[in-house]
Amino acid sequence: MGTPFRYIHGAALLATGLLAGAFAYGAANVIPTFGAVPLDVRLTFHTTMMKVNEPVMQSAMALAILTTFGLAIAGRGRARGLALGAGALALTSLLVTVFGNVPLHARFREWAAGPVPDGYAEVFRRWELFHDLRTLTALAAFILIITIAVVNRPSSR
Numbered sequence: 001m002g003t004p005f006r007y008i009h010g011a012a013l014l015a016t017g018l019l020a021g022a023f024a025y026g027a028a029n030v031i032p033t034f035g036a037v038p039l040d041v042r043l044t045f046h047t048t049m050m051k052v053n054e055p056v057m058q059s060a061m062a063l064a065i066l067t068t069f070g071l072a073i074a075g076r077g078r079a080r081g082l083a084l085g086a087g088a089l090a091l092t093s094l095l096v097t098v099f100g101n102v103p104l105h106a107r108f109r110e111w112a113a114g115p116v117p118d119g120y121a122e123v124f125r126r127w128e129l130f131h132d133l134r135t136l137t138a139l140a141a142f143i144l145i146i147t148i149a150v151v152n153r154p155s156s157r
Contacts, residue, residue, distance in 0.1 A: 005074045009148060012067035016086060016142040019064045019093065022057065023135035031128055039120075043112040050105045061097065064090040064141060071148070078151055082144045089141035093134040100130030 030049075034042045068090050072083035104127045111120065 005071070005079075008067060008071045008074050009145070012064070012071045012083070012086070012145045013142075013149070015060070015064040015067045016090065016138065016145045019057075019060045019090065020135070020138040020142040022060060023093070023131070023138050027131060027135045031131065034124075039116060040112075043108055043116070047105070047109050047112045050108075054102065054105070057097065058094070061090060061094040061138075064138070065094065068141060068145065071145070075148070079148045082148050082151070086141040086144035089137045089144070092137045093141070096130050096134040096137065101127055101134070104130070 034046065037045070065087060068083050068087035072080050072087055075083050104123060107123060108127075111117075
């Protein structure tokens with residue numbers, strides 16, 4: 001496969017790696033911190049962070065989707081199949097975010113401005129479950145793009 005494939009592959013490696021890394025950082029560091037601070041601090045931090053995070057992460061997901069599907073178009077054989085799988089996983093990360101996490105952000109903003117309802121902990125657990133799911137799908141997409149590098153590596157003799 002030629003030079004355009006290599007450039008698109010590099011872009012897909014970068015995009016999926018950044019996406020998986022950002023989600024993994026949140027899972028490993030931010031979510032445990034949420035559980036260690038008082039509720040009002042969590043809500044203030046969560047809602048403030050989302051103002052910046054939503055457009056940045058949705059852009060990162062879009063780049064991962066575009067580059068992985070672009071790689072599928074440029075690729076052949078096993079590389080095409082792996083890139084299609086990575087694209088589907090990156091798309092899944094976006095869909096989980098848009099239909100799972102983002103609607104819950106609206107609730108968190110309401111809670112930060114007013115009373116927090118009974119059962120709030122279950123809603124936080126649901127947000128964390130969606131976050132875990134999008135983290136795993138982003139990581140799997142990154143692994144598939146790495147696999148393309150390993151599979152397409154010229155043998156050294």
